[in-house]
Amino acid sequence: MRSPPGSRRLIPTGLSMEIPWGTYGRIATRSSAAFKLGLDIGVGVINSDYRGEVKIFAFNHSDRNVYIHKGGCVAQLILEYIVMADVYEVQSLTPTDRSIEGFGSTSQRRKPTSSSKTSKGRWDTLGEPSAKFDYYINYDMPTPLPDLELPAPSWDDEPTES
Incomplete structure (x- = not known):
């Protein structure tokens, strides 16, 4: 092709x-x-x-x-x-110093100063309020998979002659 x-x-x-x-x-x-x-x-x-x-x-x-x-x-x-998560609409999210700053703001290395209490259970927030809808997320970690038996390498793994 x-x-x-x-x-x-x-x-x-x-x-x-x-x-x-x-x-x-x-x-x-x-x-x-x-x-x-x-x-x-x-x-x-x-x-x-x-x-x-x-x-x-x-x-x-x-x-x-x-x-x-x-x-x-x-x-x-x-x-x-x-993570297969349930997402819920909420009225507001907890404030942080980063607030709604976006691109390039991660590298400014601020100390986390959120006044929110540490999450108990499986609830976390998805970012900061930036529009009409804000969301909380409730997630369940998937059950670990058993070790997978892999087939022998395919012909794609064989070196090719030039």
């Missing part, structure tokens, strides 16, 4: 899978594809109930054509635990 400079492509993988409950699959760029080809993989989330073909959304940030060959390794799948 040819990807011209500045283009984006949806790459079929021919793969379907069953992601374990309590996790999701995150499709990420392989560093070699980014460094050598100028290829970036867009956001890719596979929910545990999805059963269709996995496709990869690729961006060519280089100034040349990039050729993606069948079986080529440009992306990777990372399984991550996910």
